[in-house]
Amino acid sequence: MTDTRLVHTVGARALEWLWAHRDGFRLEPDVDPEVGFLERFKPVGELGVICSVLFREGVAGSRQARLARGLLDHAWREVLDGGRMLLRGQHKEPLSPIPWEVYLPFKELGYDLPDLERHALLNHRLDSWAALETKPNRRLGLSAFQRRSGLTPRPHEQEALAATWLARTPEPWTVEGHIAYDVTHTVFHLTRWGEDPDGLPARLADYLAAWLPVWLDDWRDLRHWDLLGELLVVDACLPRPTFDEAAWEAFAGAQQPDGAMPAVRGLPATDDAQELFDVVYHPTLVAAFASTLATSRALSDLAHAS
């Protein structure tokens, strides 16, 4: 049985690192047009999604709740300039779903940007938006976001789900790193980022319960902490999480004293703070995410058992 304190500590330390390095979440308004202004929105979007999970689960503790709220405020006011950067991105690429995806977790927490919502409403009516060519699990994510926004998903989530790797429950021995990430994201979208474990169809939950232990074992041995963290999130979304002890202990052991979580093996040797941030922010966010969901599930299982 994994020590819940150990799981919780991973998240608390990750959040401290994110707060201390919040200036790393920044856009590049003057970026080369070939790279694209919206490229730098990804970290902000992930920060919004995951901090909203921390808030929602309410198990992180009062200091962690304050830090999560502080990070969201920072992202909205400083990075997104009160939302104006989202509009600017939308005007640069009117058909892009990215500004709206970044916006939705903030909107659900009370931040407001009506002009961006008008763009989303218009785009939703366009066949071009529904026809955008994307990976199947991202298409599923877009449909899930439309439903969360109160829009009718185009295509429906069931249709989008059917095209994903996970929905076909293929041979588990064929999984490589990129497929594993497709699996984790399909689960995130189906469960509304862990909020609704029942969103995972029983057939897929059974499949994951059978094979997830192997993948946890594998990516733990490979010391691929970023992917291991996402797989631990998937575990916490299952009807009966395993809270895999060996995986959690290795994950906690990989975390640096300041709370940073390396992506693979150890931290890169660099003095460039932004370069280090770009490598570390995602696994550290994932660590906070996995810790919060696993702690929440462990506590609710405990409550049901008593």
Added chain:
Amino acid sequence: MKQSGTSALLQGAVQDLASGVASALRGGGHPSREPLDAPLRPTGDLDLAAARVLGADLLLPGVLDHTPPPGARELDLARRAFDAYPPPATAAPTVAWSHWALGRALHRVTGPSGTAPAPGRVPEPGPEPDASWLTGAPWPSLTHHLAVLAPLALPVEDCALTRVARGRTLDVARGFVRAVRRRDWYQAAGAGRWLTVLPDVPHTLGLPGGLDFVELMGGGDSRVLLQVRAARLIGSGVTV
């Protein structure tokens, strides 16, 4: 250097023996074009050691129906390996089980319905070794040990070890996935063979394709090839 030279020679001898068995298993119900009963030649310590490594699988064609009987050389080797390497009381459980399995195979092929080319029945081996050490083993080490003991993965084999295995199908299936992911083809082939005799294998495992994949990637090793062919034969319903 001498050590590694000896080791390489032994590996070569094991490969030769395994290759012969794998050839005999080829084609299921059809007699092999490469019969095992090649002319007897003098056998040395290396052959005996190789026979010990291959264990009961040396006699597998004689144990399974519709495959050619073992040749006189294989039977002789198996008999002598069985006598030459009795496991000490302190032997690792896999060593004890491997020896017991060889005795069981000798008893089968020399019995009244056996296929041995020469008379002289080998009695039942002694009592079964203990299998309780495997009951609570984590699934990765369970699979590792079972793969080493794949010669016991037979359609009607009933011993303490197979009873433990039958209760842990999902764990063995996980071990198969792990071995394939880690490119441990020998372990994957052994686990795959066990899965052909275990109940309720999850269909999402895709075992037939998995065995083909193991053969494609690791079939250059005759021991891998032997296990894959044994798995296919057993999976197709061949009995002992």
